[in-house]
Amino acid sequence: MKSDIEIAQEAVMRPITEVAASIGMTADDLELYGKYKAKISDAYLKKIEKNPKGKLILVTAINPTPAGEGKTTITVGLGEAFSKSGKKTVIALREPSLGPCFGIKGGAAGGGYAQVVPMEDLNLHFTGDFHAITSANNLLAALLDNHIQQGNELRIDTRQIVWKRCLDMNDRSLRNVVVGLGSKMDGFVREDHFVITVASEIMAILCLAKDMDDLKERLGRIIVAYNLDNEPVTAKDLNAVGAMAALLKDALLPNMIQTLEHSPALVHGGPFANIAHGCNSVRATNAALHMADYVITEAGFGADLGAEKFFDIKCRLTGLKPDAVVLVATIRALKYNGGVKKDALSEENLDALKKGIVNLEKHIENLQKYKVPVVVTLNSFVSDTQAELDYVKQFCEERGCEFAVARVWEKGGEGGQELAQKVLDTLANKESHFEVLYPDSLSLKEKIETVAKEIYGAKGVNFAPAAAKQLARLAELGFGNMPVCMAKTQYSLSDDPSLLGRPEDFEVSVREVYVSAGAGFVVVLTGAVMTMPGLPKKPAAFGIDVGKDNKITGLF
Numbered sequence: 001m002k003s004d005i006e007i008a009q010e011a012v013m014r015p016i017t018e019v020a021a022s023i024g025m026t027a028d029d030l031e032l033y034g035k036y037k038a039k040i041s042d043a044y045l046k047k048i049e050k051n052p053k054g055k056l057i058l059v060t061a062i063n064p065t066p067a068g069e070g071k072t073t074i075t076v077g078l079g080e081a082f083s084k085s086g087k088k089t090v091i092a093l094r095e096p097s098l099g100p101c102f103g104i105k106g107g108a109a110g111g112g113y114a115q116v117v118p119m120e121d122l123n124l125h126f127t128g129d130f131h132a133i134t135s136a137n138n139l140l141a142a143l144l145d146n147h148i149q150q151g152n153e154l155r156i157d158t159r160q161i162v163w164k165r166c167l168d169m170n171d172r173s174l175r176n177v178v179v180g181l182g183s184k185m186d187g188f189v190r191e192d193h194f195v196i197t198v199a200s201e202i203m204a205i206l207c208l209a210k211d212m213d214d215l216k217e218r219l220g221r222i223i224v225a226y227n228l229d230n231e232p233v234t235a236k237d238l239n240a241v242g243a244m245a246a247l248l249k250d251a252l253l254p255n256m257i258q259t260l261e262h263s264p265a266l267v268h269g270g271p272f273a274n275i276a277h278g279c280n281s282v283r284a285t286n287a288a289l290h291m292a293d294y295v296i297t298e299a300g301f302g303a304d305l306g307a308e309k310f311f312d313i314k315c316r317l318t319g320l321k322p323d324a325v326v327l328v329a330t331i332r333a334l335k336y337n338g339g340v341k342k343d344a345l346s347e348e349n350l351d352a353l354k355k356g357i358v359n360l361e362k363h364i365e366n367l368q369k370y371k372v373p374v375v376v377t378l379n380s381f382v383s384d385t386q387a388e389l390d391y392v393k394q395f396c397e398e399r400g401c402e403f404a405v406a407r408v409w410e411k412g413g414e415g416g417q418e419l420a421q422k423v424l425d426t427l428a429n430k431e432s433h434f435e436v437l438y439p440d441s442l443s444l445k446e447k448i449e450t451v452a453k454e455i456y457g458a459k460g461v462n463f464a465p466a467a468a469k470q471l472a473r474l475a476e477l478g479f480g481n482m483p484v485c486m487a488k489t490q491y492s493l494s495d496d497p498s499l500l501g502r503p504e505d506f507e508v509s510v511r512e513v514y515v516s517a518g519a520g521f522v523v524v525l526t527g528a529v530m531t532m533p534g535l536p537k538k539p540a541a542f543g544i545d546v547g548k549d550n551k552i553t554g555l556f
Helices: 004-010 016-021 042-050 071-084 098-102 119-123 129-149 201-208 212-221 241-248 282-291 303-318 331-337 350-356 358-368 386-397 408-429 444-456 465-476
Strands: 030-032 038-040 055-061 089-093 114-117 156-161 165-167 177-179 190-192 194-196 223-227 232-234 255-259 264-267 294-298 324-329 374-379 402-406 460-463 484-487 507-516 521-526
Touching (some): 004 119, 016 030, 016 038, 055 071, 055 303, 071 255, 071 294, 071 324, 129 156, 129 165, 129 201, 129 223, 129 241, 212 241, 303 444, 324 358, 324 408, 331 386, 350 386, 358 386, 374 408, 402 408, 465 507
Parallel strands (some): 089 264, 460 507
Antiparallel strands (some): 507 521
């Protein structure tokens, strides 16, 4: 069996200009990054603003397990299936972070014959967007420290600096550091911290900004510290906005590549869903909606994280309204939730399936709270038995969901025809009456409790004393109307990664709360989740190499 990277490397790609031409674009609408990658020009983005919008389909999943779910694979395969059946379709994805590529999860190009290419470029440096975001983030940090060194005119309280440096790599040693050591000329000694680039507020801002003016406005609102009077100090106060915008000018433009079947894919932005808002850029999504009749996008990790934030943050802040949701699961993952060990997942086990399917059930219930039609799909494995498939089909249909098996990993667009038809039938026969989970008027504490109880199934929330004080302070500063961005483990509906299935009778622990004023939401850290991940004992980096033929191996 060929690996994903072998399939991708054997693909015969078309010039990106030809891919763009398939949906009516010209070479002048693109800014080329070689033969197979391009950014979409500002002029084209403005030109299509008056075009009618297509239908928006969100792909999400159950909680991830070591057994795999394949959310991006389904997104790509469904897009290929729509295009194969003659529908004008564009998919919209996030860019992968280097952290997972060299850590444990791998890349984010899809899999098998449902991939976007060039796969190696996408999973590594791509068009440099993440480097630009990292540079803008760290420029702001440098300007902040320089301001203090040069006399601290803004009277910044060095005990209340909240802006962190970033790096797009898993590096636990950088979570807590000391800077300014050495002579007086080397800066002011203080504690500092790093987050991974995908958790930077700059990433969130880039993904939520409508245009350059909006980007600069949001950058200016970033709170970097508090002064000696306990008042916020912003990036605008540091005169940092213009230079940061210059670094982000090209990164603000959406990227276009292609699927293995040559349908267009916009891949732009990449916030994690467990520690950030988990959605691709608003610019890319809106552009796709004006470019095609159908847009298929995905949100990170399980529906308790990515989909919740897609609805309650991205849609709330931008006015987007999804027309349908595809919820991805696998028989193997459901059996894993039912207690089966990873090495026994290929064996038929209806008892474990019935026990583990409660995780899928909770995600169905959660998505239906947003009043959007739900289609459940099983990403097919050869070990799935007919009895197992029939059980899940009946289970889903009894809960008002359409159901289809997808075989896109093996067959690409052809293997997604059944799913594509179910989605088209749903769009034709079931109306979406989308609404967010909670109103802006709720207090921040009430919003956190609503997500914890309604989406996670918690009985309550335990706020650490420091978090309670932070919530009160943010309300005083006027941030109480913002949505909340919950940072939580992706492996469980709870904040405890060991609790599989559908946990009950648990509390969510909130240890820290802070505002991302430029992005427009309040970040809530729960459990032990980290904004700078670490590497596992055997990182994926150990298996990555470049062969004598100059081809990369081991990337997945």
